[in-house]
Amino acid sequence: MNALEIHKLSKEYADRYTGETIPAIGEVTFSIGAGEFVSVLGPSGCGKTTVLNIVAGFIEHTGGEVLVGGNAVHGPGPDRGVVFQSHALFPWKTVLGNVTFGLRMKGVARAQREEAAADILELVGLSGFERKYPHELSGGMQQRLGVARVLVNEPEVMLMDEPFASIDAQTRRKLQQDLTGIFEKRRPTVFFVTHDIDEAVFLSDRVVVLSSRPSTVAEIIDVELPRPRNWRDTVEDPRFRDYTHRIEELLGGGEPVAEAG
Numbered sequence: 001m002n003a004l005e006i007h008k009l010s011k012e013y014a015d016r017y018t019g020e021t022i023p024a025i026g027e028v029t030f031s032i033g034a035g036e037f038v039s040v041l042g043p044s045g046c047g048k049t050t051v052l053n054i055v056a057g058f059i060e061h062t063g064g065e066v067l068v069g070g071n072a073v074h075g076p077g078p079d080r081g082v083v084f085q086s087h088a089l090f091p092w093k094t095v096l097g098n099v100t101f102g103l104r105m106k107g108v109a110r111a112q113r114e115e116a117a118a119d120i121l122e123l124v125g126l127s128g129f130e131r132k133y134p135h136e137l138s139g140g141m142q143q144r145l146g147v148a149r150v151l152v153n154e155p156e157v158m159l160m161d162e163p164f165a166s167i168d169a170q171t172r173r174k175l176q177q178d179l180t181g182i183f184e185k186r187r188p189t190v191f192f193v194t195h196d197i198d199e200a201v202f203l204s205d206r207v208v209v210l211s212s213r214p215s216t217v218a219e220i221i222d223v224e225l226p227r228p229r230n231w232r233d234t235v236e237d238p239r240f241r242d243y244t245h246r247i248e249e250l251l252g253g254g255e256p257v258a259e260a261g
């Protein structure tokens, strides 16, 4: 069974002033297998965040179906964990308090939640920072804490909406590398929204490219690059450029790739 199934999803917004109907998502169908990393890319305003927010249960869809672990989505739930761009950490809680919050809500005993938190903090490179507060961490560390906080709850699907968008280019590369390492060790199911083609190809098993609004799936690219991945080796693989060129073409921003021969 797929961890996430999106079937003929559509969404219309009503314009707040005119009441006019705005079709945001035309018809989108794709699925994500358990333990798979799938990115969604598309032109600005095509509805990527809308799809993610529907899967998260933050907004209702107009048509079609979204299933998480076989159950229809009609609101937020603990089977989905969202990593926000702006971290959404609790500023008054320590690193440990932020990571264990979800487990506490689920009634997991203290010893068990602290053990789970220790594992996750080790995985994301935040061991030793348990007693710090979010404001004492760098932007990159806060982002890793955001990932840890979601991962520790072992959601059916982890949703990430441009988590690195507000981070400087240098740190961003490092965080992408870290996220790949975390993914390869834990294999969560990830639905990742991004504008960055290189990022999508580097991180993903598959990239879903959406058309402009009202969006449909233009193409799904299977990224057959070996894991474990690191930036240096991955960009040197000629297939990496083939994938990014193909996506550029689909988004209408790149030169057509010359036919071989």
Ligand SMILES: Nc1ncnc2c1ncn2[C@@H]1O[C@H](COP(=O)(O)OP(=O)(O)OP(=O)(O)O)[C@@H](O)[C@H]1O
Pocket (backbone or CB within 6 Å): 013, 014, 015, 016, 022, 024, 042, 043, 044, 045, 046, 047, 048, 049, 050, 051, 195, 213
């Ligand atoms: N609450 C809303 N009311 C009306 N229209 C909306 C609302 N939210 C989004 N839209 C419209 O729906 C379309 C899709 O928006 P969405 O933010 O999902 O796109 P996106 O692909 O994530 O955009 P970007 O690439 O710029 O982040 C846009 O045209 C947007 O203006």
